[in-house]
Amino acid sequence: MVVSRDKAPSAQETFLQMAQAAGLRGRLLITIGLLILVRVGIFIPVPDIDRQAFSQAINDNSVIGFLNIFTGGGLSTVGIFALGILPYINASIIMQLLTAAIPALEDLQKNEGEAGRRKISQYSRYIAFGWCIIQGLGLTVGLLRPYANNYGPLFIFQTVLAITAGSMFVMWISELITERGIGNGASLLIFVNIVATLPQTLGQTIEYAQSGGRQSITAVVLLMLVFLVMIVGIVFVQEGTRRIPIISARRQVGKKLYRERTSYLPLRLNQGGVMPIIFASAVLILPSSLAGFATGNEGLGGFGEIFVQISNALRPGTWVYTVVYSVMIFFFSYFYASLIVNPEDVSKNLKKMGSSIPGIRPGKKTEQYLEGVLNRLTFLGAIFLSFVATLPIFVEQATGVTTFQGLGATSLLILVGVAIDTAKQIQTYVISQRYEGMIKQP
Amino acid sequence: MVKKEAVRTDSTEDNSVDNVQARSNFIAATKDELAKVVWPSRQQLISESVAVILMVILVSTVIYFVDQIFGWITKQPFLFG
Numbered sequence: 001m002v003v004s005r006d007k008a009p010s011a012q013e014t015f016l017q018m019a020q021a022a023g024l025r026g027r028l029l030i031t032i033g034l035l036i037l038v039r040v041g042i043f044i045p046v047p048d049i050d051r052q053a054f055s056q057a058i059n060d061n062s063v064i065g066f067l068n069i070f071t072g073g074g075l076s077t078v079g080i081f082a083l084g085i086l087p088y089i090n091a092s093i094i095m096q097l098l099t100a101a102i103p104a105l106e107d108l109q110k111n112e113g114e115a116g117r118r119k120i121s122q123y124s125r126y127i128a129f130g131w132c133i134i135q136g137l138g139l140t141v142g143l144l145r146p147y148a149n150n151y152g153p154l155f156i157f158q159t160v161l162a163i164t165a166g167s168m169f170v171m172w173i174s175e176l177i178t179e180r181g182i183g184n185g186a187s188l189l190i191f192v193n194i195v196a197t198l199p200q201t202l203g204q205t206i207e208y209a210q211s212g213g214r215q216s217i218t219a220v221v222l223l224m225l226v227f228l229v230m231i232v233g234i235v236f237v238q239e240g241t242r243r244i245p246i247i248s249a250r251r252q253v254g255k256k257l258y259r260e261r262t263s264y265l266p267l268r269l270n271q272g273g274v275m276p277i278i279f280a281s282a283v284l285i286l287p288s289s290l291a292g293f294a295t296g297n298e299g300l301g302g303f304g305e306i307f308v309q310i311s312n313a314l315r316p317g318t319w320v321y322t323v324v325y326s327v328m329i330f331f332f333s334y335f336y337a338s339l340i341v342n343p344e345d346v347s348k349n350l351k352k353m354g355s356s357i358p359g360i361r362p363g364k365k366t367e368q369y370l371e372g373v374l375n376r377l378t379f380l381g382a383i384f385l386s387f388v389a390t391l392p393i394f395v396e397q398a399t400g401v402t403t404f405q406g407l408g409a410t411s412l413l414i415l416v417g418v419a420i421d422t423a424k425q426i427q428t429y430v431i432s433q434r435y436e437g438m439i440k441q442p
Numbered sequence: 443m444v445k446k447e448a449v450r451t452d453s454t455e456d457n458s459v460d461n462v463q464a465r466s467n468f469i470a471a472t473k474d475e476l477a478k479v480v481w482p483s484r485q486q487l488i489s490e491s492v493a494v495i496l497m498v499i500l501v502s503t504v505i506y507f508v509d510q511i512f513g514w515i516t517k518q519p520f521l522f523g
Binding site: 032035036039040042043044045191192195196198199231232235236239240241242243269372373376377379380415416419420422423 | 475476482486502504506
């Protein structure tokens with residue numbers, strides 16, 4: 001197979017070379033093996049629960065249905081991996097927020113190098129463990145109580161223990177994948193969990209198409225086309241970058257004179273990735289979960305009614321929902337962009353390296369310039385995210401096909417993001433092996 | 443020396459004009475920013491879209507069969523009475 005050396009290999013070349021590169025093959029097998037191992041835990045049941053009744057009840061609850069997608073069906077089967085990687089991801093988000101808020105943690109991350117990052121990872125694990133116990137208790141007391149065969153302190157203890165142990169094991173596997181496999185472990189686990197629900201959803205959609213007439217077939221085909229266009233659109237925007245030119249000053253080291261070099265500072269159009277949508281979805285899920293809690297609680301009085309009314313107004317498909325969702329996406333886009341790229345830090349680093357942006361003074365002016373660019377890019381990214389997030393809602397309303405309800409924009413963005421990142425890691429590996437081969441040639 | 447009388451302008455009116463101007467400036471600047479964004483080439487776009495679709499199909503197929511096997515095992519009475 002001839003591979004052009006002047007550009008990155010295409011997807012087809014990458015997939016073909018995966019079979020040839022020995023080191024890559026090993027990493028790939030480790031990744032697949034570990035991902036399969038995670039699926040096993042979903043089928044190992046937590047004892048003393050009427051799983052069929054619980055699974056039936058979950059199908060009618062949109063909130064838990066949404067979470068069930070991210071656990072790959074682990075929640076509905078009440079396996080020991082019922083929470084999956086979710087506590088670890090929540091812990092990572094909490095840690096990110098704490099790092100931005102607490103100067104000591106910020107210093108640890110920025111100035112302590114690898115040791116500092118390792119310490120922060122350790123803190124994330126502790127938070128994940130604590131969060132796991134809290135979520136495990138919530139799941140056991142709040143959801144599993146009516147379906148327990150012998151509900152009591154022992155049942156609570158053994159269920160929380162099983163779920164926490166399972167989640168910690170999944171966290172360990174995710175770190176193993178990151179270290180010894182291909183791609184980011186946590187991202188790949190979410191990817192696999194989302195993908196695991198696809199065959200069932202696809203089956204239901206085909207069933208729907210067969211049961212209806214020509215109209216339903218047209219609706220399904222239209223929905224598939226929209227999803228396909230969305231995938232291409234997401235790839236297009238995810239890969240769009242604003243390259244800010246950077247000139248490195250002329251330097252003299254000993255007798256050697258290094259001439260000024262031009263490089264780029266790449267800023268992505270969508271800095272926060274899928275995070276703004278996840279946060280916005282979580283906020284919008286809150287009223288319906290509060291309403292669910294309120295309907296079963298007489299002590300809340302008038303508040304219960306208010307929660308139910310808010311929940312009804314924020315039902316997916318209503319214009320209120322769409323507007324609030326878009327506003328939330330905008331808010332979290334800016335919030336997340338400010339966490340990821342700090343113009344002040346970038347400006348300081350450029351000054352330290354003796355680099356500058358052409359036509360912009362180093363220091364405060366550079367910071368202001370970067371802030372302006374970032375604000376405008378985030379605005380564009382937020383418009384795109386709002387469009388991507390609300391499009392499936394309108395398409396589902398227009399076509400009447402609701403089988404893909406759970407698999408909305410969030411899932412699509414995650415699927416595309418993780419697939420691109422993993423493919424790029426494989427490509428990097430393939431390219432590095434290719435150059436190694438060139439060096440080894442006599 | 444003739445003392446010039448300061449012309450008073452209504453501050454709220456000024457602010458609203460400034461806001462409109464700032465908004466139009468922001469939109470114009472955002473348009474300029476969009477023009478400076480480097481988009482992926484057609485080849486890159488097709489390649490990465492194919493990679494995404496292939497990966498989703500491959501992984502979902504593998505996971506489907508794995509789930510079927512494990513699902514069948516858990517239903518065996520000699521294992522989980």
